[in-house]
Amino acid sequence: xxxxxxxxxxxxxxxxxxxxxxxxxxxxxxxxxxxxxxxxxxxxxxxxxxxxxxxxxxxxxxxxxxxxxxxxxxxxxxxxxxxxxxxxxxxxxxxxxxxxxxxxxxxxxxxxxxxxxxxxxxxxxxxxxxxxxxxxxxxxxxxxxxxxxxxxxxxxxxxxxxxxxxxxxxxxxxxxxxxxxxxxxxxxxxxxxxxxxxxxxxxxxxxxxxxxxxxxxxxxxxxxxxxxxxxxxxxxxxxxxxxxxxxxxxxxxxxxxxxxxxxxxxxxxxxxxxxxxxxxxxxxxxxxxxxxxxxxxxxxxxxxxxxxxxxxxxxxxxxxxxxxxxxxxxxxxxxxxxxxxxxxxxxxxxxxxxxxxxxxxxxxxxxxxxxxxxxxxxxxxxxxxxxxxxxx
Numbered sequence: 400x401x402x403x404x405x406x407x408x409x410x411x412x413x414x415x416x417x418x419x420x421x422x423x424x425x426x427x428x429x430x431x432x433x434x435x436x437x438x439x440x441x442x443x444x445x446x447x448x449x450x451x452x453x454x455x456x457x458x459x460x461x462x463x464x465x466x467x468x469x470x471x472x473x474x475x476x477x478x479x480x481x482x483x484x485x486x487x488x489x490x491x492x493x494x495x496x497x498x499x500x501x502x503x504x505x506x507x508x509x510x511x512x513x514x515x516x517x518x519x520x521x522x523x524x525x526x527x528x529x530x531x532x533x534x535x536x537x538x539x540x541x542x543x544x545x546x547x548x549x550x551x552x553x554x555x556x557x558x559x560x561x562x563x564x565x566x567x568x569x570x571x572x573x574x575x576x577x578x579x580x581x582x583x584x585x586x587x588x589x590x591x592x593x594x595x596x597x598x599x600x601x602x603x604x605x606x607x608x609x610x611x612x613x614x615x616x617x618x619x620x621x622x623x624x625x626x627x628x629x630x631x632x633x634x635x636x637x638x639x640x641x642x643x644x645x646x647x648x649x650x651x652x653x654x655x656x657x658x659x660x661x662x663x664x665x666x667x668x669x670x671x672x673x674x675x676x677x678x679x680x681x682x683x684x685x686x687x688x689x690x691x692x693x694x695x696x697x698x699x700x701x702x703x704x705x706x707x708x709x710x711x712x713x714x715x716x717x718x719x720x721x722x723x724x725x726x727x728x729x730x731x732x733x734x735x736x737x738x739x740x741x742x743x744x745x746x747x748x749x750x751x752x753x754x755x756x757x758x759x760x761x762x763x764x765x766x767x768x769x770x771x772x773x774x775x776x777x778x779x780x781x782x783x784x785x786x787x788x789x790x791x
Contacts, residue, residue, distance in 0.1 A: 445774070450765035451787065452728055452777040455757050460705040460743050460750050468626030468649070468698040470690045471680075472617045474590055477598075478503060479612035480605045481583040482511065486613070493596050497588040497616065504613045506584035506605070515577035522570030529563035536560050592618040617692055622685040623664070624649055626698040627676035635702055640666065647681035648699045649690065658689045658696060705743070705750065712782055713749045715763045716741060725755060726762035726769055733774050734762060747784025 484506035491503050536556035542548035588594075595615040599605055605613070624647070628636070639645055644662040651658060661683035670677045681698065683690055690696070716739070717724045723741050726734045739754030755761060760777065762769065764786050769775070780787055 447732065447774040447776040448765065448768050449776045449778065450726075450728075450734075450769070451763045451780045452760050452775075453763055453780050453782045455709050455711045455751065455755050455759065455761060456782050457707050457757065458710050458748065460708050460710070460745055460748075461701055462703050462705060462743055463648075463699045463701045463745075464628050464632050465697060465699045466626040466628050467652070468624045468696055470692055470694040470696060471623050471625050472592075472619065472692045473621060473623060474592070474618040475615060475692065476589050477612040477615045478586055478589070479607060479609065480506060480586065481607055482506070482580050483604070483606050484510070484584055486599050486601055486603050486605055489597060489601055489613075491594050491597075491614065493594065493614075496593050497591070499588055499590045501588045502585060503588055503594070503616075504586040504599075506586075508581055508584045511577060511581045511584060515574065515581055518570065518573040518577050522567060522574055525563055525566040525570050529560065529567050532556065532559040532563050586613055588616055590616070590618055591620070592616045619688060619692070620685050621682055622690050622692070624661070624681050624683065624690065624696060624698050625678065626681075626700075627671070627674070627678050628700060630670045630675050630677055632702060633670070633677055636666065636700075639702060646701045648701070649681075649683070650697045650699070652695045652697060654697055659683045659685060659687075663700060708750045709752075709755065709757065710748045710750055710782070711755065711761055712763050712784055712786075713744050713747050714786060715761055715766075716749055717766055726766055727755065728760040728762060728775060728777050731774075732777075733772055734769055736771050748782075 486504060487507045488505040489503075490505065491497060491501075497503070536553070536559070539548045539553045539556045543550055543553050593616070595617065597614055598611040599613050636645070640663060644664065647661050647663055649658045649661070650656060661681045663679060664682045665680035667678040679700070681700075711725065715725055717726065717736070719736075722738055724736045724738050727737045728734055737754055740752045742750045742752055744750070760779075762775070762777070763780060763782065765775075
């Protein structure tokens with residue numbers, strides 16, 4: 400049988416190519432997947448960090464040294480008696496202001512008055528004897544000229560005059576002593592001041608040897624404050640004090656309130672080798688009684704004033720391992736860390752000797768959220784020691 404004799408419907412068919420169909424299906428699936436795949440929005444740019452910034456300023460920096468001091472009165476005296484006696488009268492009220500010479504107390508004067516009168520009587524008696532001896536001397540001197548008396552009688556009369564004269568002088572001294580003793584029975588204020596608590600009661604027998612007196616008088620105006628500073632400032636202290644008395648400002652122990660302003664009046668002659676401190680004393684008028692003896696205060700001694708120095712708020716300084724630095728805002732609104740050199744800090748402001756200039760824009764508040772290169776939205780504020788209340 401020949402091939403041509405086989406019926407056509409039984410003849411084998413040619414296979415068609417399948418690759419184009421598979422490729423088309425894969426393309427359709429990829430297109431569908433791309434269309435159905437969830438789309439993510441593009442990441443937006445980071446918002447600028449809000450900060451407070453401002454320009455450094457030029458100001459004077461008072462360089463001072465601070466120490467704890469105590470208020471001391473220029474004079475404080477426990478008024479005591481100088482003679483034995485009974486306290487008869489107290490002429491003051493506890494806590495009263497007194498003037499120099501004002502009567503404070505009175506002792507019983509009776510015994511001393513009697514002794515004074517006795518001494519005055521003895522003086523008058525001896526004065527009469529002296530007068531009589533002088534008359535005898537005058538008579539004997541005349542009689543010896545006519546031979547009616549001997550020269551020995553004249554010499555005896557002279558000796559009598561000298562003896563009675565000495566007795567009268569001793570009596571005068573005794574009278575003066577009793578008058579002084581009588582004067583000591585009245586106690587006076589030795590200076591203007593304020594009296595403390597009464598230390599003896601009326602009717603008490605008081606003696607000069609008593610441990611306590613009648614009352615203590617303390618001078619309040621003027622008054623002094625004693626404090627100590629480190630020996631390191633001694634050379635500058637001496638040099639500036641020689642030009643003019645250095646000012647001293649005193650505040651409360653907590654520093655919450657100012658009390659008085661005065662001048663340095665005393666620099667001790669030695670440095671305490673145990674502490675390396677030298678003792679100073681400043682004087683204050685204290686007319687308003689803001690300083691009280693025994694009070695503990697803070698004393699600030701002004702050594703010098705550095706004029707026209709560049710300053711920034713102390714809170715703008717960032718202390719790093721590489722030293723103090725500040726964030727400076729560039730023209731493009733991004734910040735960079737810049738190293739600076741600082742010296743004194745006074746009342747919330749710090750002196751900057753290098754690193755920034757008055758035209759630089761320095762970040763004052765908000766540094767905790769910054770890194771070099773971060774973009775910021777700067778609110779321009781004044782360079783004040785304290786941050787604005789609305790600061791971010």
